[in-house]
Each structure stands twice: as C-alpha cells, then as structure tokens.
Amino acid sequence: HRKWSERKVTIFTPMSDQQETGPTMRRLSQLESVVLWNRARQIKRELKQGVKKPYREVIDISWGDPQGGGIKPLSFVRQVLAACHYPQLLNSDKLPEDVRQRAERLLKECAGRSTGSYTATQGIPYIVKGISEFITRRDGGVPSFPNNIYISSGSHAVKTGVLTPVPCYDKVNMSIRELGGVTIPYYLHEDQGWELQIEELNRALESAKGVCNPVALYVMNPGNPTGSLPQRRSSFSWLMRVNDLEFVSYKKVLAEMGPPISETVELASFHSASKGLIGECGLRGGYVELVNVDPAVMEYIYKLFSTDSCASVPGQIALNLMTHPPQPGDPSYSLYNETTLIHNVRRVFEVLNSVPGFSCQPVEGGGFAFPRLHLPLNAIHKAKEAGMQPDEFYCVRLLEESGLLVNPGWNFEQKEGTSHFRMNIMIKEETLEGVLRRLVSFHTKFMKEFS
Amino acid sequence: HRKWSERKVTIFTPMSDQQETGPTMRRLSQLESVVLWNRARQIKRELKQGVKKPYREVIDISWGDPQGGGIKPLSFVRQVLAACHYPQLLNSDKLPEDVRQRAERLLKECAGRSTGSYTATQGIPYIVKGISEFITRRDGGVPSFPNNIYISSGSHAVKTGVLTPVPCYDKVNMSIRELGGVTIPYYLHEDQGWELQIEELNRALESAKGVCNPVALYVMNPGNPTGSLPQRRSSFSWLMRVNDLEFVSYKKVLAEMGPPISETVELASFHSASKGLIGECGLRGGYVELVNVDPAVMEYIYKLFSTDSCASVPGQIALNLMTHPPQPGDPSYSLYNETTLIHNVRRVFEVLNSVPGFSCQPVEGGGFAFPRLHLPLNAIHKAKEAGMQPDEFYCVRLLEESGLLVNPGWNFEQKEGTSHFRMNIMIKEETLEGVLRRLVSFHTKFMKEFS
Numbered sequence: 001h002r003k004w005s006e007r008k009v010t011i012f013t014p015m016s017d018q019q020e021t022g023p024t025m026r027r028l029s030q031l032e033s034v035v036l037w038n039r040a041r042q043i044k045r046e047l048k049q050g051v052k053k054p055y056r057e058v059i060d061i062s063w064g065d066p067q068g069g070g071i072k073p074l075s076f077v078r079q080v081l082a083a084c085h086y087p088q089l090l091n092s093d094k095l096p097e098d099v100r101q102r103a104e105r106l107l108k109e110c111a112g113r114s115t116g117s118y119t120a121t122q123g124i125p126y127i128v129k130g131i132s133e134f135i136t137r138r139d140g141g142v143p144s145f146p147n148n149i150y151i152s153s154g155s156h157a158v159k160t161g162v163l164t165p166v167p168c169y170d171k172v173n174m175s176i177r178e179l180g181g182v183t184i185p186y187y188l189h190e191d192q193g194w195e196l197q198i199e200e201l202n203r204a205l206e207s208a209k210g211v212c213n214p215v216a217l218y219v220m221n222p223g224n225p226t227g228s229l230p231q232r233r234s235s236f237s238w239l240m241r242v243n244d245l246e247f248v249s250y251k252k253v254l255a256e257m258g259p260p261i262s263e264t265v266e267l268a269s270f271h272s273a274s275k276g277l278i279g280e281c282g283l284r285g286g287y288v289e290l291v292n293v294d295p296a297v298m299e300y301i302y303k304l305f306s307t308d309s310c311a312s313v314p315g316q317i318a319l320n321l322m323t324h325p326p327q328p329g330d331p332s333y334s335l336y337n338e339t340t341l342i343h344n345v346r347r348v349f350e351v352l353n354s355v356p357g358f359s360c361q362p363v364e365g366g367g368f369a370f371p372r373l374h375l376p377l378n379a380i381h382k383a384k385e386a387g388m389q390p391d392e393f394y395c396v397r398l399l400e401e402s403g404l405l406v407n408p409g410w411n412f413e414q415k416e417g418t419s420h421f422r423m424n425i426m427i428k429e430e431t432l433e434g435v436l437r438r439l440v441s442f443h444t445k446f447m448k449e450f451s
Numbered sequence: 452h453r454k455w456s457e458r459k460v461t462i463f464t465p466m467s468d469q470q471e472t473g474p475t476m477r478r479l480s481q482l483e484s485v486v487l488w489n490r491a492r493q494i495k496r497e498l499k500q501g502v503k504k505p506y507r508e509v510i511d512i513s514w515g516d517p518q519g520g521g522i523k524p525l526s527f528v529r530q531v532l533a534a535c536h537y538p539q540l541l542n543s544d545k546l547p548e549d550v551r552q553r554a555e556r557l558l559k560e561c562a563g564r565s566t567g568s569y570t571a572t573q574g575i576p577y578i579v580k581g582i583s584e585f586i587t588r589r590d591g592g593v594p595s596f597p598n599n600i601y602i603s604s605g606s607h608a609v610k611t612g613v614l615t616p617v618p619c620y621d622k623v624n625m626s627i628r629e630l631g632g633v634t635i636p637y638y639l640h641e642d643q644g645w646e647l648q649i650e651e652l653n654r655a656l657e658s659a660k661g662v663c664n665p666v667a668l669y670v671m672n673p674g675n676p677t678g679s680l681p682q683r684r685s686s687f688s689w690l691m692r693v694n695d696l697e698f699v700s701y702k703k704v705l706a707e708m709g710p711p712i713s714e715t716v717e718l719a720s721f722h723s724a725s726k727g728l729i730g731e732c733g734l735r736g737g738y739v740e741l742v743n744v745d746p747a748v749m750e751y752i753y754k755l756f757s758t759d760s761c762a763s764v765p766g767q768i769a770l771n772l773m774t775h776p777p778q779p780g781d782p783s784y785s786l787y788n789e790t791t792l793i794h795n796v797r798r799v800f801e802v803l804n805s806v807p808g809f810s811c812q813p814v815e816g817g818g819f820a821f822p823r824l825h826l827p828l829n830a831i832h833k834a835k836e837a838g839m840q841p842d843e844f845y846c847v848r849l850l851e852e853s854g855l856l857v858n859p860g861w862n863f864e865q866k867e868g869t870s871h872f873r874m875n876i877m878i879k880e881e882t883l884e885g886v887l888r889r890l891v892s893f894h895t896k897f898m899k900e901f902s
Contacts, residue, residue, distance in 0.1 A: 065568050282565070312763040313733035
C-alpha cells in the first residue's frame, strides 16, 4: 500500500445528501434501533387513542424532510412546476411574469412541449447545460462540461474498498456493502469541528491491508449527520479550506491544486434538490458531475444510467430552478429566501452549548445538528442492562417522556464509547423552539436522575 | 434439465414496456444501427439549413413516446398534478370538482401535505393500496396484496439465465447482460400472431445446457415490438388465453390454474404510466407486483428498492390516476378516452396488409406495429454490399427518400433471414395518415426498383 497522497483515487462527494431518505431510513434502522422506532409508532397510536402523556404529539426530527416537517415549498418552484404540467395556466395572469417565462422556456426544451416525454439519458440538454453553468459559477470559473454531468432520480453507488467517514449517514455504507464493496471507516475529529485528518486516512488505508483494495474516498460536504464544512486547517490541503464558512466545493479545491493532481484525481461530485434551500425530496432530482474519469469508465456510466431510461422531468425541472433561482428584480425574488435555516442553526448552537452534558460543533451547512452527549456512568450502565447503546437508551427515554424523536449516533456507526444523536433542523422556527424547550427540560431531568 | 413445465420458475411480465425509452434507445442502438441514426441527425440538420428534399420534416416513429409525438396529455392527469404541486389552485373554481377532490385526497396522503416530501420505500401507502385494488379488479377478483407491490422510477432487472423472447425490446437483453446474466432466446411464432409455443420454450431450455442456469422467463403482454397479446391457442395453457382481445394478465391466468402451480410459480408483474392511455413517460412511474416470491428474496428486494429512497411523487400520482381514472358521471370523464389509439391500430392493419411485400400481424395492445417486409433478393444483395442488414438498408432508404424514421427489426434481435421494422403508432391521427402515405409510396417504388 502506497500512502494516500500518492494513490490515484476516486473521490465521491455528495454536496448535499442525495441518499437521504425518511421512511426508508427509519425502516432499515428498525433492524438496529428496533426499540426506538417501534416505541415511536406505538406512542403515536396511543396518543390517537387518547392516552394521556406530557405532550400532545410526537415531533419527529430523526430524519431530514423539510416539507414533511411543515416547511412550505418555495412558491416559485411550485408555480413553475404547475405551469409546466398544465400549460393552460400560462394564459392566466395569476402567475408572476418570471414564472411564466421560465415555464415557457422549459416546455420549449421538452419533446412535444410536454413534461410527459422521455428525455435524453443524461437529462434534458438545456437543463444539463444550465447545471454545468451553475457549477462553473459556483467554483469561480473552474470549467464544468455538460458531457460529464448526469441527472438521476436516485443514487448510484460504487464497488470494492471505499473509505467512508465515521459518523456517516447509514445508507452510504449500506449501498456500498450491498454492491459487494467493503467500507473502510475513517474517523472525523469531532473536537476539531469534525475535521478530516490525513494521518487518520493513512491509518484507515493501512487497516485495509489484506482486506480489500481501496479505490475510492467518500466525503460529504456539508457532512451528514455532522453538518460540518471541510476546513483548510489540516495539512491535507486539497481536501480542506477555510473560507468564512462559504461553501467551497471539492471540485474547486481540486482545480486549484494544479497539475498533475487536478488532472488525474477522479472526482464524482453529487448534488440534489432534496435538501438545502429548495428541499424537494419527493421530486427525486439529483445530478453527478464526473471529473477526470477514465473514458472507458465514462462509457460504462452512460450504459448504467441508460438502463434507467431517464430521470423524471419534474425532478429535472427542480434542478433547473435550484441552479437558476430568481434574480434581484424578478417578481419571485423576494419570496425565495432562506432565513429559517440560518435562524435555526444559530439557535441550536446557542442552546445546546449552554446546557451541561451537551456539546455541539457548529452547524456549517446541511440541515442537521449532531450534538454530543456526555452521559453519566450510571446512565451508561442502565443502558447496558436494557441491552441498548447509551445514546439509544437516551433517545428512547427522550421519546417516551417528551415525545421527541431523534436519531441515535450509533445508527451512523459513530465511534464506540461516544454518544450522539442527529436532529433535523429544517423545520419551522416555532417548531424548533418547542423542540428545544422539550429537549432541555428532559435533558436536565435525565442528567439529574443518573448523576 | 427438467422440462419447462416441471421447473420452478420466475416469470417476468411487463404489462406495458416500462423499460422503453426514447433517446436512450436511439443512442444505444447507434452502436448497432450507426448508419441509420447518424443519417437521421444529418438530414434534420440539412433540412434546417434549407436543403431541398421531397419532405419538409423527418417524422420519427422509431420509438414510443406519445407526448413527444404530439399526443396531448390527459387534462385530468395534468390538472391533478398541477393542483398537487401548487395547492393554491384548489381555491379557484377553474378546475373541475373531481380534479380538486382527487388532489385534496392525494395531498392528504403526502407528509406535510406536500409532493416534496419523501414517501415510504414501497410508495405512498394509499397509492400502493389503490394499485392492489386496481389489480384485483383487473383480474376479476384474484387478490393482490399491497405488501407485494413496489413503486419505482426505473426498472429493476435480474440475474443469471433468463429466457427472453425474439423479437424483444433491446434494453431487456442489455439490462440482463449488464448485470452479468445470460439471455436465452426463444422465438415467437410470427405467423400465429407472435404466439409463444411450449415446444420452442423447451428447445430454448435445452440450448442453455452447459451455458447457464435458466431461472426466469421474460414475457411481455402486450409484446414489444410485436404489439401482440398472448392467446390460449397453444397447449401451454397457463401462459395463453383467448378472450376476444381483452387484456388478461398472467397474474390472473396463474391464479386460475390452481394449486400447486398458482402457489409456487414466482411472478414479477410490471406496469407503468409510460405507455397506454396515460402515456406519461417523463414522470417515471411504474410498479412491480411480486407473487409467490420467497420471503428471503422479498427482504432483499426491499433493500434493493430502499437504496433508491423512493419513487418520485409525481410518478406515484400518475399511477394513482392511471389505476383510478374518472368514472361515468364525473366532470372529467368525457375528456378521458382512447379513441386515437384504436383508430390507429385499425388503419395500420388495413393499409399495411393491402400492400404487396408487407404483412402485419394484428396490433392487439401496446403502442407499436411490427410489420414484416418480404424483400426482393436484389435488395438483400444490395444491403450486403452496403454492409447492412436488409431491414436496416430498407430503413435507411425510407429515411433518405421519405423522411420517415422507423426502427429496423434486427435491433430487436429478430430472427436471421427475416426483415421487419417497428413503428410507433401512438401519434396523432393526422400524423399517422401522413406516415402511411409516405410509407406506401416509398415501399411501392422500392419494391419496383429491386424486383
């Protein structure tokens, strides 16, 4: 095994977590956290039957689904979709001018002017081109080529040895293993804001010796469940960068490193309409940009995507709207903003770091917080007795007593001996205030009980 | 090898061809029919540049995309979709009452009343249940269980030896081979209306000896490209049935055979919103119903689907509307009809069977005709000289001289020594008349030239 920095590797980087999924994740996790999810279902049933509890409803923030969590979809997105599906709406002046223009433009690019037609395998060429322009803009001019971009409804995973972060959204590992691949865990350094360290990558590579052939590195930006952005703090400069928390893509950093690295390291960079500002999980729209990928592999990738025909047109439209939002001066501009998420990020950080027994790294992106629990030994023993992981034990009690459903850290294969949970913060501001009240009140009681 | 009738097999039956795809297929076929597709692109370019030809535009009926081919989407479908995406439309009385009711009902079943939320892996339970009711109704009471149904955006294929029909839509074979499977061709009997014969299945099974382990039989109902429905003419009764051309599903026939067959033969039955009356290819909605499948395999299938999160919500809505169309008395009922396809089926049969050198089995379902060409020896020699298959040669000349683009039979791996082409008949009536005029005029000239 050569050292990491000398290897020709493929980097997989979902910009937002295209693989995230709600009910699925819950059901699969059932295999692990059976107690928690079963109890949640039961409690919901009991509440329906009128059983008295200290709360009137269960708030489920264990997975990330903004619209499922009550956040209203963006009017611009929904108006364009409605007009594309039913173009008669274009004749009325009830829709803003920019909505009608966008819908007209998109319909012009659909065969037969209809969202019901097939598209090319990679996606509608106009939308694919628009995505490449978005990426070029995002990365300050680093060129992106339409031929390297594929729009997909789902996600496509990879084979054989893949280095995956700990903690990591569980479906990443599951997909790799199901395709016959082996995952090689590398640990993110929590106290350094979930930093990725080159020494740790090298340790992980060593650990793979005789087990598998590591061919790819999976990184998430922002992280899931950690909500962290990679920083330039570490010596592994091409994967890291401080920029006042501005999003900097791995694609851009790779380009800035110059040849030969910028021309040889293979990068597959994913993004989707499911998270972030647009939050349209149900439309199933995502894309992957492939950089420096071997032409023979590109041919195979084309075939892989073409057996799925094409991505859904509504999903493709969502990607167009996400990569080309309304501009200042457009009638729909003012409605299209992101205040909720920024407010929530600040509140979660403030509140959780002010309570003993909690610590939370800053949420720098994405829609999740992943606070750490510093549990008393008594609680850890009690969990063992109940046959549960400590953080699962905490989460079951939290659910039971406060009606809050969060996702225990060990579902993300987090490091032994540490306790965490992941909470969705893509929820209404009022809902978040209620969540924090319930959480702090429960936590204080819990810590007292076991100290 | 035991005989076919004694084996425990899995039958794969797409009721309509969920795997069909337009531009994809064209691009993949390029690998084979390079001359034809390249020439089509070139001619389109020449026409744009003002080059004089005997026609003003190329009509592409080489693949099946009703809306791409100018057929208007169903208003009911599009109104419900528009209202689901942008519920403000429900407040206006411009939409029919049944449209508003359906949209209300569907939104109630979406998390957060939004099409932008994740759904369960199998699909929205209400829609899945509706599909199982539709199947039960379709099959005259043969029960269908929601737990056996999965909604998907794409298609999921199978491993190792699979018997596939000849002719067959090329992506079926491609998918199987790409997954490391082996296809075992069985020939449909053209002169008997593309009948499937048990002797031929047994021959195909024998041919697999020492090559692979046949585990599944792939059947299409209606056939693609043949447009035929399976009939009860043959001794292989459980796969066949005459019913005055009424659609009878394999699911139903299987149930009617009684135990032990009805309880042991594994069946995976696909259907989609891409073809038929609704013709919504771009929404990417399909489902599979699994019958008699081993519980261990069912668990694997759940995992397989869950790595794709869930199908797109617009696609799921399309399935609901397809399986529960407006009923007599509903305001949207009269608009929701299928006269075009029935008219086209009759016209194509009449015209093609009246011209020497053509013969065409009745189109009994689906959206394609697959006429046979009886080409003069001179034409066959000429094709050989040009390095083409006879039917490809014919199709290139047809394109060149009349601007009609159809799909040569050898792209469907049709039997050596026979010539066919597949044409999409899901097009506007006026367009079809133009197509038939061009076709007959070219054909007559071609036959004269080479006789």
